[in-house]
Amino acid sequence: MAEELEIKELDQVVVRFSGDSGDGMQLAGNIFSTVSATVGNGISTFPDYPADIRAPQGSLTGVSGFQVHIGAGKVYTPGDQCDVLVAMNAAALKTQLKYAKPQATIIIDTDSFGPKDLEKAQFATPDYLGELHVDPDRVIQCPLTTMVKACLAESGMDNKAILKCRNMFALGLVCWLFNRDLNLVANFLREKFAKKPAIAENNIKVVQAGYDYGHNTHSSVPATYRIESKTKVPGRYMDITGNKATAYGLIAAAEKAGLHLFLGSYPITPATDILHELSKHKSCGVITVQCEDEISGCASAIGASFAGALAATSTSGPGVCLKSEAMNLAVIDELPLVIIDVQRGGPSTGLPTKSEQTDLLQALFGRNGESPMPVIAALSPTDCFDAAYEAAKIALEHLTPVILLTDAFIANGSAAWKLPTMEGLQAIKPHYVTPEMKGHYTPYFRDEETKVRYWAIPGQEGYTHILGGLEKDGNTGAISTDPENHDQMCRLRAEKVAKIPVPDLQVLGDKDDADLLIVGFGSTYGHLVSAMQELQAKGYKVAQAQFKYVNPLPKNTAEVLSKYKKVVIAEQNLGQLATWLRANVDGLVPYQFNQVKGQPFVVAELVKAFEDILKK
Numbered sequence: 196m197a198e199e200l201e202i203k204e205l206d207q208v209v210v211r212f213s214g215d216s217g218d219g220m221q222l223a224g225n226i227f228s229t230v231s232a233t234v235g236n237g238i239s240t241f242p243d244y245p246a247d248i249r250a251p252q253g254s255l256t257g258v259s260g261f262q263v264h265i266g267a268g269k270v271y272t273p274g275d276q277c278d279v280l281v282a283m284n285a286a287a288l289k290t291q292l293k294y295a296k297p298q299a300t301i302i303i304d305t306d307s308f309g310p311k312d313l314e315k316a317q318f319a320t321p322d323y324l325g326e327l328h329v330d331p332d333r334v335i336q337c338p339l340t341t342m343v344k345a346c347l348a349e350s351g352m353d354n355k356a357i358l359k360c361r362n363m364f365a366l367g368l369v370c371w372l373f374n375r376d377l378n379l380v381a382n383f384l385r386e387k388f389a390k391k392p393a394i395a396e397n398n399i400k401v402v403q404a405g406y407d408y409g410h411n412t413h414s415s416v417p418a419t420y421r422i423e424s425k426t427k428v429p430g431r432y433m434d435i436t437g438n439k440a441t442a443y444g445l446i447a448a449a450e451k452a453g454l455h456l457f458l459g460s461y462p463i464t465p466a467t468d469i470l471h472e473l474s475k476h477k478s479c480g481v482i483t484v485q486c487e488d489e490i491s492g493c494a495s496a497i498g499a500s501f502a503g504a505l506a507a508t509s510t511s512g513p514g515v516c517l518k519s520e521a522m523n524l525a526v527i528d529e530l531p532l533v534i535i536d537v538q539r540g541g542p543s544t545g546l547p548t549k550s551e552q553t554d555l556l557q558a559l560f561g562r563n564g565e566s567p568m569p570v571i572a573a574l575s576p577t578d579c580f581d582a583a584y585e586a587a588k589i590a591l592e593h594l595t596p597v598i599l600l601t602d603a604f605i606a607n608g609s610a611a612w613k614l615p616t617m618e619g620l621q622a623i624k625p626h627y628v629t630p631e632m633k634g635h636y637t638p639y640f641r642d643e644e645t646k647v648r649y650w651a652i653p654g655q656e657g658y659t660h661i662l663g664g665l666e667k668d669g670n671t672g673a674i675s676t677d678p679e680n681h682d683q684m685c686r687l688r689a690e691k692v693a694k695i696p697v698p699d700l701q702v703l704g705d706k707d708d709a710d711l712l713i714v715g716f717g718s719t720y721g722h723l724v725s726a727m728q729e730l731q732a733k734g735y736k737v738a739q740a741q742f743k744y745v746n747p748l749p750k751n752t753a754e755v756l757s758k759y760k761k762v763v764i765a766e767q768n769l770g771q772l773a774t775w776l777r778a779n780v781d782g783l784v785p786y787q788f789n790q791v792k793g794q795p796f797v798v799a800e801l802v803k804a805f806e807d808i809l810k811k
Contacts, residue, residue, distance in 0.1 A: 207266040209274035213291040214283030219362035224261030230379045232434040232611035237266040241273035253315040271721030285316035304339035346404040367405020435612040437576040437605040438468035444583025449505040452623040457504040459495035465603040466537035469509040489517035500530040503652035507533040528662040531590035538602035540793040549793025550603035555771040565685040567692040570745040572600040572717030577612040591625040605718040633657035637672040646691040697744035709738035712759040716742035726801035
């Protein structure tokens with residue numbers, strides 16, 4: 196009997212699954228992250244897939260990846276480089292090796308490294324490991340395809356269906372390496388394939404075969420690993436993506452406000468999952484309409500808002516360009532509307548499956564006329580729930596369209612999320628008309644303090660009114676071209692947005708005596724906090740502040756930014772937040788760290804850049 200392997204305790208580990216787009220790497224990664232979240236680990240995931248609908252099999256451009264970072268405590272990023280790399284073919288090994296640590300364990304399917312596979316992946320020699328300077332001792336070379344075929348030989352499945360199960364063998368091997376409970380995997384698969392139980396059981400059989408292969412051969416590794424959760428807060432948890440969390444946030448807000456939720460949308464990468472998810476929840480009073488184009492998606496939502504629903508529209512950067520005219524109709528009509536922009540690489544079609552923060556100035560200014568809109572930027576996949584809920588609350592209580600910025604990184608990435616209770620959520624009180632206004636209501640009569648107009652729903656007797664795209668008289672609601680009235684209405688709409696109360700900007704780290712303040716907005720939060728912590732570990736005094744509320748800015752913005760000797764603004768664009776902050780904070784002269792690569796920040800690169808600034 197073979198000697199039992201040592202089981203080592205780890206605080207954190209990063210695993211990257213990679214293969215052809217059809218190899219099921221996203222599913223394998225999702226199951227592994229879900230199982231990890233279920234046992235109380237902190238997780239952060241990063242799906243990295245090509246824009247090709249179906250690239251040629253085995254090609255370098257068709258490789259799809261899924262990276263998951265698992266920790267005993269809170270995990271902020273998917274990790275710079277992985278500790279374990281699963282490469283299902285030669286192209287995956289060649290393109291994904293750069294994401295692996297020098298000492299990483301690599302799992303490969305040797306059946307997918309034949310002469311033709313190596314040729315497609317542009318290897319010059321049959322010695323692919325030598326060509327990449329990879330130590331064979333850290334490679335688990337497994338005839339994965341052969342073993343899956345043997346495992347399912349009696350299943351009655353055809354060869355094509357059998358090959359689709361290869362990802363489950365790799366998952367089983369990774370579960371062995373990290374001592375994961377296969378019962379949790381089996382539960383996931385039985386739920387996913389509830390209508391096809393035979394497929395579920397065959398996949399479970401393959402997962403077990405992968406686990407057994409690792410256990411029986413010890414697969415060339417000195418130890419297996421366990422990651423125990425340091426703190427477990429009681430409650431129900433799930434592994435949730437940002438898009439799903441956004442959908443749930445809107446549903447919760449509609450229920451809290453006592454309204455139907457209406458989503459008018461048009462499919463666009465990477466926002467379509469919001470439409471897909473909401474369409475499943477008709478039982479919660481959700482109405483979804485897949486429209487013929489972006490403009491009608493937004494316009495239909497404005498119609499639903501006029502009729503008294505919580506209305507939303509979801510899209511990405513190119514769609515915001517198309518929706519802008521309709522968005523402006525919501526501005527001048529002062530109707531509640533949530534516009535979700537899941538940012539992707541641009542300009543034009545750009546990088547449809549990659550992530551950037553390049554729509555900030557478009558969100559702030561990308562419409563004709565003086566067109567003020569609140570802008571909120573979600574910080575993480577789980578924060579998408581809170582951000583969507585807060586965007587809906589602001590829209591309904593201040594009668595304004597609100598832009599919610601997420602991006603492909605947090606929309607498709609996932610994290611462990613503790614389900615909130617409805618009782619624990621803030622109240623939402625739409626700014627409705629009052630009984631005293633009946634019979635003499637005009638649509639732009641406002642609350643003296645907040646400057647918010649009162650919302651009358653069509654059909655309410657005594658509250659007849661007209662809204663539209665032409666400027667209206669602030670007193671009567673009739674169409675007006677009077678210069679003084681237009682000037683006043685522009686100022687009132689701007690004042691209303693400026694008066695929206697938002698939380699103060701929070702500073703983390705050495706907030707009282709930092710030599711450098713690291714500033715960002717939205718989804719870069721985890722990377723910037725991680726960089727701050729690494730710099731603190733090196734002995735530097737560093738603080739970090741992340742903007743979630745971009746318009747209006749927190750009231751203490753100027754106070755915070757003026758307090759520190761050096762400020763660096765890091766963003767995934769060429770300086771849009773820096774431009775906005777310089778316009779709003781007198782005398783601000785920040786350092787800038789800008790990348791537009793379509794990929795998340797690399798923490799090690801941030802640390803080096805910030806260290807250079809500290810040494811100046």
